[in-house]
Amino acid sequence: MSQNYDVLIIGAGVVGCCLASDLARSGYSVVVVEKANDVATGASKANSGLVHAGYDPKPNTLKARLNLEGNKMYPSLCQRLGVKLKKTGAIVVGNDKGAVDALYERGKQNGLKNLEVLGRDGLLKLCPNLNSDITIGLYAKDAYIVSPYLLTICLAEEAILNGATFLLNDKVKNCKKQGKNFEITAKNTTFTAKYIVNSAGAGYNEVAKVLGSERYKIEFRRGEYYVLDSTESGLTPITVFPLPSAAGKGVLVTPTIDGNILVGPTSYQSDVSTKTTKEGLDDVKQKSSALIEVNLRKAIRQFAGIRAITEGDFTIEKSRKVEGVINLAGICSPGLSSAPAISKYVFSLLGLEYNPSISAKKIKPYFLLKDLNDDQINSLIVKNKSYGRIICKCENITEGDILFALNRPLRVNSIDGVKRRVRAGMGRCQGGFCKLPVAEIIAKHNKISLDDVLKENEGSKLFVSPIRGGKND
Numbered sequence: 001m002s003q004n005y006d007v008l009i010i011g012a013g014v015v016g017c018c019l020a021s022d023l024a025r026s027g028y029s030v031v032v033v034e035k036a037n038d039v040a041t042g043a044s045k046a047n048s049g050l051v052h053a054g055y056d057p058k059p060n061t062l063k064a065r066l067n068l069e070g071n072k073m074y075p076s077l078c079q080r081l082g083v084k085l086k087k088t089g090a091i092v093v094g095n096d097k098g099a100v101d102a103l104y105e106r107g108k109q110n111g112l113k114n115l116e117v118l119g120r121d122g123l124l125k126l127c128p129n130l131n132s133d134i135t136i137g138l139y140a141k142d143a144y145i146v147s148p149y150l151l152t153i154c155l156a157e158e159a160i161l162n163g164a165t166f167l168l169n170d171k172v173k174n175c176k177k178q179g180k181n182f183e184i185t186a187k188n189t190t191f192t193a194k195y196i197v198n199s200a201g202a203g204y205n206e207v208a209k210v211l212g213s214e215r216y217k218i219e220f221r222r223g224e225y226y227v228l229d230s231t232e233s234g235l236t237p238i239t240v241f242p243l244p245s246a247a248g249k250g251v252l253v254t255p256t257i258d259g260n261i262l263v264g265p266t267s268y269q270s271d272v273s274t275k276t277t278k279e280g281l282d283d284v285k286q287k288s289s290a291l292i293e294v295n296l297r298k299a300i301r302q303f304a305g306i307r308a309i310t311e312g313d314f315t316i317e318k319s320r321k322v323e324g325v326i327n328l329a330g331i332c333s334p335g336l337s338s339a340p341a342i343s344k345y346v347f348s349l350l351g352l353e354y355n356p357s358i359s360a361k362k363i364k365p366y367f368l369l370k371d372l373n374d375d376q377i378n379s380l381i382v383k384n385k386s387y388g389r390i391i392c393k394c395e396n397i398t399e400g401d402i403l404f405a406l407n408r409p410l411r412v413n414s415i416d417g418v419k420r421r422v423r424a425g426m427g428r429c430q431g432g433f434c435k436l437p438v439a440e441i442i443a444k445h446n447k448i449s450l451d452d453v454l455k456e457n458e459g460s461k462l463f464v465s466p467i468r469g470g471k472n473d
């Protein structure tokens, strides 16, 4: 007998997972179909990790409204999930007083309160390393940094704990409306749902084609970054933006919640490939030097994320072609900041009651042994010896930390999945030393062969065949 759900969500990025958790905690039955092997593998893993204050979006747009509303929801959201959130504030700097004043006015129009225009002396108090050409800037106090992937993972886990089903490595193959319900065929299962939300990010149009709903003109823009070693964390305690241009918010320099520095992103029209390019990284180098002198020899990684953009604004609407389908297209920046407010807005489009129960189940917050005090560390190792074995030497991540990630409501079978949860492999050697021990822990815990441990998605096997002790030895 096939399962009947209230809502099918397609795409498990921050938006899909936030909605899944809110629906499950409001008493609705939810299924999430995600094509990748884990949640948070699209734009939600590769962005600047900023909860924007909301001065940048054009007034009277969904972006402006949902950014501001989402920003206000973040402290309680992260407290509920036990996800770290830091109010660093942000400055937008340059030497064009007119442009700074215009941004201030835009922020005021969007309803921001904690905004200030500062001269060079005021800016230097917030960021002593600013380039000598900078004379003026806008200071937005209500800006935060967060781990976008850990937040998404925790939202998915919270959704599961409250009854949601996640189908990973899956896609909707077929969808038929039968009376008021949709009959849905996924890879290995069929089920029904009353409503469908397409939150597939860069995959929106592909999903819309299967659903028969509206397709939009979506432009992809690649954002490339450098990640600097944590030795550079003193570079800036606050997010530093250049003045925005038509191409977007520009190349910024920001601390991350985990103690690195992020420099980027570019904004080039692209396909959906997340490759980095010489051209892009040179652009990051040149543009960031206008803000702060960054030592890019301290870079430990480069990465890229893909923005999926519909013209002008987020496109969030009820499908006019297929009743019961909600279209979420063009959820580019500030989509991370807006995610909790987007979720609430989708409830209103669905005509469902947004009423997350205060007695909904709570996830156990992630923690790392290294963040505990000496007494706590000693007593944890006495209770559980796996916390005494360091696996990732750069980040001081123990076997106990990794097993904690493997024993959560959402199963993990990839090295990158472990990395996003507990940072094993996020340090200077980028997993050069710990990849194999992490794979062995995953294999043993999940009772699978080492050959079946993946780096990320299906097909990304790390081990082809043994070089010793194998049949050719």
Ligand SMILES: Cc1cc2nc3c(=O)[nH]c(=O)nc-3n(C[C@H](O)[C@H](O)[C@H](O)COP(=O)(O)OP(=O)(O)OC[C@H]3O[C@@H](n4cnc5c(N)ncnc54)[C@H](O)[C@@H]3O)c2cc1C
Pocket: 010, 011, 012, 013, 014, 015, 016, 017, 033, 034, 035, 036, 039, 040, 041, 042, 043, 044, 045, 046, 047, 048, 049, 050, 051, 052, 170, 171, 172, 199, 200, 201, 202, 203, 204, 206, 207, 222, 223, 224, 265, 304, 305, 306, 307, 308, 331, 332, 333, 334, 335, 336, 337, 338
């Ligand atoms: C470079 C860059 C920097 C950014 N910086 C910020 C920032 O600092 N602050 C901010 O607020 N916002 C920022 N954003 C925007 C933010 O990252 C996005 O708005 C947000 O992550 C979008 O979340 P999502 O859930 O809509 O999409 P995604 O995270 O892309 O999730 C979509 C999911 O759908 C899945 N999917 C795709 N096709 C299918 C299919 N056919 N079937 C099933 N599943 C499918 C994908 O695998 C993916 O997991 C940035 C974006 C980029 C690219």
